Amino acid sequence: MTNTLREPRVRSVLDRLFDGAGGDDDTFEALEWDAVRSADAQERADLLAGIYMPISARGGDLLYALVRASRPENVVEFGTSFGISTLYLAAAVADNGKGHVYGTEMSEAKVAAARKNLDEAGLGGVATILPGDARRTLADLKGPIGLVLLDGWKELCLPVLRDLEPRLAAGAVVVADDIDQESMAGYLAYVRDPANGYVSVALPVEDGMEISCRA
Numbered sequence: 001m002t003n004t005l006r007e008p009r010v011r012s013v014l015d016r017l018f019d020g021a022g023g024d025d026d027t028f029e030a031l032e033w034d035a036v037r038s039a040d041a042q043e044r045a046d047l048l049a050g051i052y053m054p055i056s057a058r059g060g061d062l063l064y065a066l067v068r069a070s071r072p073e074n075v076v077e078f079g080t081s082f083g084i085s086t087l088y089l090a091a092a093v094a095d096n097g098k099g100h101v102y103g104t105e106m107s108e109a110k111v112a113a114a115r116k117n118l119d120e121a122g123l124g125g126v127a128t129i130l131p132g133d134a135r136r137t138l139a140d141l142k143g144p145i146g147l148v149l150l151d152g153w154k155e156l157c158l159p160v161l162r163d164l165e166p167r168l169a170a171g172a173v174v175v176a177d178d179i180d181q182e183s184m185a186g187y188l189a190y191v192r193d194p195a196n197g198y199v200s201v202a203l204p205v206e207d208g209m210e211i212s213c214r215a
């Protein structure tokens, strides 16, 4: 059985990126927070262009396992940053021998970095990073979408999910990261209400991940 995550060239890119993310706290401290708070989504992406804010390694393993198990045709990632989560998703798609990952990222600098990281890991062929606002870049993406990772600005997770819903495959898996943040309350209320068509479970992975199945 192949596990691309264990390949040295993938491992070394992930190790380098997690090392880089280790500096996030210092970079956060140096930020001008009044400017961040009053910024719109694009300005915030540019102000935070040096910050990784990645999923955890356990979260990455979970994503890898979910993609291997569900074998989706199309995987959508809202919020690519430097590509840490994209690498886990792309490794799983590569090992499935089918499927493609579509990442979305608003910061131009991060788009360039994520593409470079995927190429360095040998996974550029199974992942495309769409530059710009996910609500625009994902509009024309064809379904069926079998797996979604929601990890962009939290207030946009529910609108992005609602945009994607008509293209979700039956049984699609939707993963939302950082559900412990207050700004995820509306999203959680939505996916946990059975009337909206999901079976949803919270997992205690880092800052909490919600796994929802389109049932």
Ligand SMILES: C[S@@+](CC[C@H](N)C(=O)[O-])C[C@H]1O[C@@H](n2cnc3c(N)ncnc32)[C@H](O)[C@@H]1O
Pocket (backbone or CB within 6 Å): 041, 044, 045, 046, 052, 053, 054, 055, 078, 079, 080, 081, 082, 083, 084, 085, 086, 104, 105, 106, 107, 110, 132, 133, 134, 135, 151, 152, 153, 156
């Ligand atoms: C928490 S980080 C993503 C971390 C990434 N998933 C990882 O594991 O490395 C959130 C990213 O979403 C991007 N983002 C936020 N809103 C966006 C939008 N509307 N469209 C595209 N990207 C967006 C930000 O620029 C930021 O880089």
